[in-house]
Amino acid sequence: MAMYALGMSVLQDVIAFEKTKVKQVAYADDLSGAGKLQDLSHWWGLIQANGPIIGYTPNAAKSFLIVKPEHYDGAVNIFSGSGVVVTKEGQRHLGAVIGTEEYKKEYVGEKVSEWVHEVDVLSAMAKTEPHAAYAAYTHGLQHRWNFAMRTIPDISPLLRPLEESIKNTFIPALLRSPVPGNDARALLELPPRLGGMGITSPEKVAEVENLNSINLTRTLTDMIIAQDAQVEIDQV
Known part of the structure; x- marks a missing residue:
């Protein structure tokens, strides 16, 4: 590189x-x-x-x-x-999207449909291999939508079908239990060190992820906008 x-x-x-x-x-x-x-x-x-x-x-x-x-x-x-x-209208750009609101909704909607299908497949596996499914979800699948959340603003409502699939399909299959209520779902979102399972809600964390990304990349973003190529060593 x-x-x-x-x-x-x-x-x-x-x-x-x-x-x-x-x-x-x-x-x-x-x-x-x-x-x-x-x-x-x-x-x-x-x-x-x-x-x-x-x-x-x-x-x-x-x-x-x-x-x-x-x-x-x-x-x-x-x-x-x-x-x-x-x-x-717009176009995909490095895994994110640039364009109109309508194009953004269409693009994210297609990605969400793909992710929902993947959650459904993993849910079927969880019925017989819960530990493997949990590891695959927390270490792999859950990170599939991180980049979209960090780079595309205001997509929390568009991620609702994904959260519904996680809550209504994956978690019951994983825990062999009924659909969790809101309190139980919130508990499962916590990291294991706090008594949860680290199964985050994409609908809830999308805006925070986007804001964190903006704040962490602000220096680089400002330099790109200013077309300033003089990067200090401690900023690289």
Whole structure:
């Protein structure tokens, strides 16, 4: 990763904010930029011209330009023939999502449906192998939705079907008991050291996870917004 970043720095010297007026950040080979349409067009042209020289070949078909509805027609015109996909709805980005509220709900809804299915599968296993199912849930499955909670704001209501699956299907199968009441469910959310089982409620912790993520990454976020590449050693 560090060596890849060094290689990418050569390209980023060419497409730097001072030269393109595009605020940008790269995570491995995922390069993202934000700015005015004409500036983004110039930035994309520089990437196409200079990227392949260092082995970075941009794929237009997998590149998305997300614009506000009022700028959609202009974006289609400016990027005509480039192969870049222009959208006013939104697009997945590094496991999170950028776009309208409707697109966010659709994206998270699809992920929740997938996670509910996985909880149902694990619940079936819990009927005969409760300890293995509990270990698989707490050490594996439970972390499947952490990234979404930390990077997508205001999704607590969208996670309700997942919490209902955990409460109404997984826990009864695991404990061979009826559906727990609210007090019992709250007790099971506590970590084992406090007498619980660490089976957290995604619906409850989503906003806290998102706020914690924002606070922990604030320094880096501010530097990206300011396009300040001078990172102090103790901040890395």
